[in-house]
Amino acid sequence: xxxxxxxxxxxxxxxxxxxxxxxxxxxxxxxxxxxxxxxxxxxxxxxxxxxxxxxxxxxxxxxxxxxxxxxxxxxxxxxxxxxxxxxxxxxxxxxxxxxxxxxxxxxxxxxxxxxxxxxxxxxxxxxxxxxxxxxxxxxxxxxxxxxxxxxxxxxxxxxxxxxxxxxxxxxxxxxxxxxxxxxxxxxxxxxxxxxxxxxxxxxxxxxxxxxxxxxxxxxxxxxxxxxx
Amino acid sequence: xxxxxxxxxxxxxxxxxxxxxxxxxxxxxxxxxxxxxxxxxxxxxxxxxxxxxxxxxxxxxxxxxxxxxxxxxxxxxxxxxxxxxxxxxxxxxxxxxxxxxxxxxxxxxxx
Numbered sequence: 001x002x003x004x005x006x007x008x009x010x011x012x013x014x015x016x017x018x019x020x021x022x023x024x025x026x027x028x029x030x031x032x033x034x035x036x037x038x039x040x041x042x043x044x045x046x047x048x049x050x051x052x053x054x055x056x057x058x059x060x061x062x063x064x065x066x067x068x069x070x071x072x073x074x075x076x077x078x079x080x081x082x083x084x085x086x087x088x089x090x091x092x093x094x095x096x097x098x099x100x101x102x103x104x105x106x107x108x109x110x111x112x113x114x115x116x117x118x119x120x121x122x123x124x125x126x127x128x129x130x131x132x133x134x135x136x137x138x139x140x141x142x143x144x145x146x147x148x149x150x151x152x153x154x155x156x157x158x159x160x161x162x163x164x165x166x167x168x169x170x171x172x173x174x175x176x177x178x179x180x181x182x183x184x185x186x187x188x189x190x191x192x193x194x195x196x197x198x199x200x201x202x203x204x205x206x207x208x209x210x211x212x213x214x215x216x217x218x219x220x221x222x223x224x225x226x227x228x
Numbered sequence: 229x230x231x232x233x234x235x236x237x238x239x240x241x242x243x244x245x246x247x248x249x250x251x252x253x254x255x256x257x258x259x260x261x262x263x264x265x266x267x268x269x270x271x272x273x274x275x276x277x278x279x280x281x282x283x284x285x286x287x288x289x290x291x292x293x294x295x296x297x298x299x300x301x302x303x304x305x306x307x308x309x310x311x312x313x314x315x316x317x318x319x320x321x322x323x324x325x326x327x328x329x330x331x332x333x334x335x336x337x338x339x
Contacts, residue, residue: 026275033275064272070276071276074276
């Protein structure tokens with residue numbers, strides 16, 4: 001391999017920089033071998049005519065640009081296939097996730113608008129709220145069980161739960177922020193008043209909000225370590 | 229069932245590996261020396277295709293006792309049973325194509 005400040009070593013360094021055109025995972029796995037091959041090919045044409053060298057550089061650039069784009073496309077379609085497998089067959093999981101997000105939000109809005117009053121409607125909402133929390137606890141238990149058992153199938157399931165938790169958190173945060181910005185001032189005051197009087201409920205809601213990303217951030221390094 | 233081969237490069241790589249385990253540079257040299265005008269394979273196309281073949285379960289990476297950094301960086305690639313089956317199927321398809329082509333008369337007006 002060329003070394004020092006020869007033109008060849010500069011070309012190898014430039015090639016190393018151009019390898020950044022590829023997705024990071026691909027670069028980590030194949031980048032050193034690609035750079036070695038380029039260096040060996042370059043050494044092979046060291047005494048060739050300028051025309052051969054120009055043709056070699058042109059074909060290298062064409063190869064880098066073409067396969068770089070194609071590799072990104074491969075990675076994109078691979079991710080799309082993964083998500084399709086993840087969401088496609090588990091309609092139950094998606095419904096549970098939607099319930100997890102919408103029922104607490106609906107309950108909070110209902111309480112803000114009408115206050116806490118006894119009645120069959122509010123009892124039903126209370127049941128829904130409890131059910132959604134049970135669903136969340138189930139989700140966390142599933143994630144813990146999957147992480148404990150290990151193995152590719154369990155890791156795949158743990159990833160599904162993890163992504164579900166993160167999606168729920170994103171959706172719930174977006175809905176709460178949007179609602180918070182759109183509700184009138186007196187409702188905000190009422191919410192603060194309710195918060196002061198029913199602090200346990202608000203603490204529970206905050207715990208739910210905190211638990212969702214926690215599932216993701218706690219399980220991510222464990223899963224990453226087991227996969228690599 | 230063997231997945232369909234994605235490209236000409238995939239076929240060439242599988243045929244190069246049918247002769248035995250090879251590292252990336254040896255695969256590239258085999259292909260480029262065998263068909264210099266028909267297909268010139270660069271490192272990017274080579275490793276992208278190898279990645280696809282690996283995902284399809286046709287090729288595996290082989291680790292061997294390290295003999296220095298250079299050897300460690302140049303991993304060997306080997307056909308799996310599925311890869312050998314894909315090579316056999318492709319060879320059979322090519323033989324059928326050659327039989328068909330040999331019966332054709334390329335002169336204009338002749339079928």
